């Protein structure tokens with residue numbers, strides 16, 4: 001077996017663009033030094049994807065850190081998300097670009113289907129036609145909501161970012177996305193920190209000589225999703241990136257699969273929070 005340990009390894013999206021399998025999430029990374037530092041450390045550790053959002057209020061810090069890093073713009077994949085409390089998804093991306101100090105983002109996604117799954121999509125397509133987003137997609141969309149977008153789309157969504165972990169193994173959603181050539185990015189794969197103390201995860205980690213965070217992230221990769229763990233601590237940012245040089249066995253995977261509390265759902269969320 002050959003394992004590709006390159007931290008910049010990428011998945012080809014349905015539109016031909018290439019997205020790194022490993023990214024840094026920056027939800028709850030406060031705007032300013034803390035967020036900037038996390039992005040800088042991630043880039044130093046070899047991450048080449050940063051996942052921010054209009055709702056996170058830290059796009060300016062992400063942009064500052066990218067510029068200060070010296071890593072060429074084209075080497076980094078930047079995702080931001082349309083806050084659907086706004087009205088005009090194309091215009092809001094222009095505001096994001098100003099905050100980020102960029103000419104384009106690599107991926108622009110509808111953060112959640114507030115007000116219905118389709119109304120924001122024509123604006124997302126316009127943003128792509130204008131060259132402001134290389135790829136467009138969605139987040140927190142169930143399979144049914146994704147199908148509604150696909151029905152009206154001139155430009156198809158290429159990615160769906162959803163809550164996904166061993167404890168939220170949305171098997172039907174991931175399989176449905178795969179059938180539709182929509183890449184799934186897993187968020188809150190560590191349960192926003194809450195899955196790290198689980199005894200099953202700890203046992204699998206001990207067996208593999210890895211940490212619980214690494215096991216949870218590796219499980220996501222082997223379940224066909226991209227990952228965007230969040231941390232503002234340098235050693236954890238490094239730890240979370242060290243998941244490309246080992247494989248969980250089929251027994252490990254089965255044990256972790258059994259932690260699922262969603263019943264393998266095709267839904268993206270237990271309920272709507274908006």
Ligand SMILES: NC(=O)c1ccc[n+]([C@@H]2O[C@H](COP(=O)([O-])OP(=O)(O)OC[C@H]3O[C@@H](n4cnc5c(N)ncnc54)[C@H](OP(=O)(O)O)[C@@H]3O)[C@@H](O)[C@H]2O)c1
Pocket residue numbers: 024025026027028051052111139140161162186187188189190191192193194196213214228229230231232233236237239240
């Ligand atoms: N699309 C959406 O609606 C949506 C929703 C939620 C999240 N997301 C995205 O997904 C990203 C990740 O999800 P998340 O922020 O919910 O959390 P997560 O990645 O599941 O977990 C992050 C939490 O775990 C801690 N942590 C990280 N690595 C650790 C390690 N190796 N050991 C111990 N603790 C560790 C972090 O603490 P420290 O930071 O203090 O190290 C933080 O409290 C977000 O940042 C965001 O970009 C998207």
